[in-house]
Amino acid sequence: MTELYDEVGGPDGVRTAVALLYRRVVADDELGPWFREVDLDRLRAHQRAFLAAAFGGPQAFSGRSLAEAHEGLEITDAAFDRIVQTLLTSLADLGVAHDAVARVGERLEQVRGDVVTA
Template sequence: MRLWSWLVILALAGCAQTPPKDDSLYHELGQRAGIQRIVEGMLLNIAHDKRIVEHFKKIDIVRLRDKLVEKVCVEAGGPCRYTGDSMAESHKGQHLTRSDFTALVEDLIDSMDAEHIPVPTQNRLIARLAPMRGDVIEK
């Protein structure tokens, strides 16, 4: 049911990339420490996910973790600054599919479940991340 919710959010999400001014989501996610736990949990889930783990074999996981924490922190309205490449640039040439993207979102949801993040909060985060989908898949 939650995957369906994210698909609806994804379909309805606008393309604006302006970080939100409201920091309530940042606080609901547990601030930077909570976001780091969510990202680390997602990366552990990916490590066991046969659907997409191959895409991560040659990646500096520590750097990826740090950049994902920054990105999620910014998108959640936190006081962070994202210092990584654009989503389009960092995924260029990877030829990721919709299925790959869906698998990653499922791994993120599983991580948020493990951190006891309420579903409405999960949906708010996914809605803020959803506009990046076009910069990630099939590039």
């Protein structure tokens, strides 16, 4: 459990943020198509992995590396920016402090090279 995880509100805060994030992602014209064919279990796995990358804390990866998981999905820099921005906006909307939101963005930036495959 990292300090950042606590700042975002611990398990309750994170659960709320994830629910808001995925409602926005799935409804988004640019991001939605990537997730439309993904079943609920995999979507949940994705949420956990995404948050582990964002906040630290327990890794919940299926065993595939991030690069392997996104191979062939043709994820663009723009899509990566957009999902990160959607998370950051959701956190800010939920009242997470500006400084903590900025640090989440910095953490996610570190996995860009593994996720962007276009």
